[in-house]
Amino acid sequence: MQLRKTFFVGLISVALLGGCSWFSGEEDVVTMSPLPKVENQFQPTQVWNRSVGNGTGEFYSNLRPAWQDNRAFAADRHGIVKALDIDTGKEIWSVDLSEKTGFLSRNLPALLSGGLAVANGHVFVGSEKAQIYALNAEDGTVAWQSKVAGEALSTPVVSDGLVLVHTSNGMLQGLNETDGAVKWTVNLDMPPLTLRGESAPTPAFGAAIVGGDNGRVSAVMMAQGQLIWQQRISQPSGATEIARLGDVNMTPVVANNVVYALAYNGNLAALDLRSGQIIWKREIGSVNDLIVEGGRIYLVDQDDRLIALDTQGGVTLWRQSELLHRNLTSPVLFAGYMVVGDSEGYLHWINTDDGRFVAQQKVDSSGLQSNPVVAGGKLLVQANNGEVYAFTR
Template identity: 85%
Template sequence: MQLRKTCFVGLISLALLSGCSWFSGEEDVVVMSPLPKVDNQFQPTEVWSKSVGNGTGEFYSNLHPAWQDNRVFAADRRGTVKALDIDTGKEIWSADLSEKTGFLSSNLPALLSGGVAVADNRLYIGSEKAVVYALSADDGTVAWQTKVAGEALSTPVISDGLVLIHTSNGMLQALSQTDGAIKWTANLDMPPLTLRGESAPVTAFGAAIVGGDNGRVSAIMLAQGQMIWQQRISQTTGATEIARLGDVNTSPVVVNNMVYALAYNGNLAALDLRSGQIAWKREVGSVNDLIVDGNRIYVVDQDDRVLALDIQGGVTLWTQSELLHRNLTSPVLFDGYLVAGDSQGYLHWINTDDGRFVAQNKVDSSGLQSKPVVAGGKLLVQANGGEVYAFTR
């Protein structure tokens, strides 16, 4: 179970903590695996590090950097947004999105949450206050800001002149990339109890493909916001409320007219892009984004096993089980290796051929929860405390 995730009923937020027994009356103690001993085949090199505000602290957040050309863009939860030089980490500009109160020079935090996205010389970011911001990539000035239907927990996705936001109350909204005007809203429906966090959509052939808290994957027309198809990939029958959570919080992946999607307590499924029909499914659950590369799918499951699966039917090729319950980030492929961070601040580098560890390095004692970002020949990592690091192999 992901310790960093939270679920909510109505307006009441509860932390999903191991050992708690709100629903079953029984203790379910989860023990974090000890740090594996790794004989490093190479030493990852820290090129630079730079503080971006106060980070996210103990709050669950999907905030992670983005990059374009020679600049890295990163933000903290309070509202600081910075542009950094990708080679040196030197600050190019800094903006503050916190709300000016005029009282004793205090500001209300913006509560940025949804990860930074950059496109066409603008960066986009959402907040827990249900606001989406568009900033100039040149100097950080706000081009527009729009109130959306709910907390903007997903990373914005820019496509066909639209900024797509999946909000915490189950709405997918399309905003004009030009001025932020809301073009359409699609209701994805949601159950009374869900994990905190939302799937960022992926776009393909004029459609947005997105996972929902109801365990379904939906295809929606970008032009009008009309539903094309929906397919349930999670049908949970657990004995407790938590065991029956079936959110599709991961971002789908589209490859060769197939949609690959992953649910918590559910399945990894391959769906036909045109019809939504299931080609195959495999019982694997997660809240971490998956990777499709060639004929393989890489997954970090909800117990923090790292799996390589065959793309044709989900057959397991290898499993790495030495990181159980270390609260891994979503993995990325970097320089031929699979890389994931953990809640104690380590990066784990894994051989994609056999799942063996090839390197390990301590990044930051505040821990890691957002996935690393590959920026050309560098790996960007944002720690919970607000420090952004750039590594090379």
């Protein structure tokens, strides 16, 4: 098996923040911005909170809640998965996917990693052990379990009768939604050094649009698993190995037949959905998911600047730079505001018109790493210690 040098995004951040000189003889000391002072224009209301196992701890993970109808679903890295009432946080069911073993009466952790998805009466989650689980949403029983090509670090995506999984070794696989059987595999190629994490595919008109560790965005026909087009949006350059990383780890966004994608150390690009040709691009890099809404693009760049751009040409509308290097989550739009979390456990609420702060709140001292989730009229946030919170405006 080929040895793959893989780095946690969080580990790279620590290296950069601490001035580590693994990749060069120079010391670049980058410090986290102090918490900005914000006069709250309103106070977000915490509706409930509920513990879901031990969370992710110090590990980099994409685990985050999912929801459907009146239920929220959340998991921890060990293997605990819970269904919670969306209004009260009351536990409806709980299952443990860790492996039973007689050795010292301890269970081997399932190492859940890929985030949760819920569709058609099932909850889907992947693991670092290359397993995909489909649970019955009603009671948490396992409907099926399937082996995939590598670590399932991205969130499974359900579309057209398939469960799409992008694995850590650069494989995009389509699994039968009914029984988990692998129907096809596409090799997206990958360089020897990559960031830890993979792009979740976006279904659009029978195709799956997905980012790759090689700096390309690919379109794959879901029915046959055939590659339609590929487009590079990041060209390796720079004096250090970190500077040459160009992974497209975010989930591409498709709006009005345009694909919007973002690469680490690369570009924000708008691509034609049918051909993959570049319509325009801007020199902005990130691993975070972005938002396209109302003719605007909202994103967090790799230095944790909040940026709003116009979809027509990528013109910058505003930029907020008071949260530099606070290891922000991807942004979400909730109750008319842009919301991000940070590694110190704060939620920041930003005016989408001009980028000004309108509210700030401390959620959990263990820190926030996974993306907030908009669940109807509530905002779900999972802290690193596994605590899940629900807020309203």
